[in-house]
Amino acid sequence: MAAAPIVVHPPSPTGGRRVTVRDEILGLAYSDTDVLEFLRRVGLPDGERLLDDPAWVEWRGGGPEVWTR
Known part of the structure; x- marks a missing residue:
């Protein structure tokens, strides 16, 4: 199975999660x-x-309900 093209990364220490599409950063x-x-x-x-x-x-680092560490 191929890797998902969209990745929501683990919460950062300051809050928020980086979002990438095929390794291109879309934002926090x-x-x-x-x-x-x-x-x-x-x-x-x-x-x-x-x-x-x-x-x-x-x-x-957690599903859509996790936004802070």
Whole structure:
């Protein structure tokens, strides 16, 4: 199975999680709403259905409910 193209990295010590698409940094998200906005900006307006799909999104260091250390 191929790696998911979208990665939400573990929470940083100062809060927020880096979001990458195929190793390109999209930004630092502080909620799943931020992740959805990043996905919309790269042409994935239906990102909400992708967040729970491991073929699309790899959540490292906790799922979409984890935003701080």
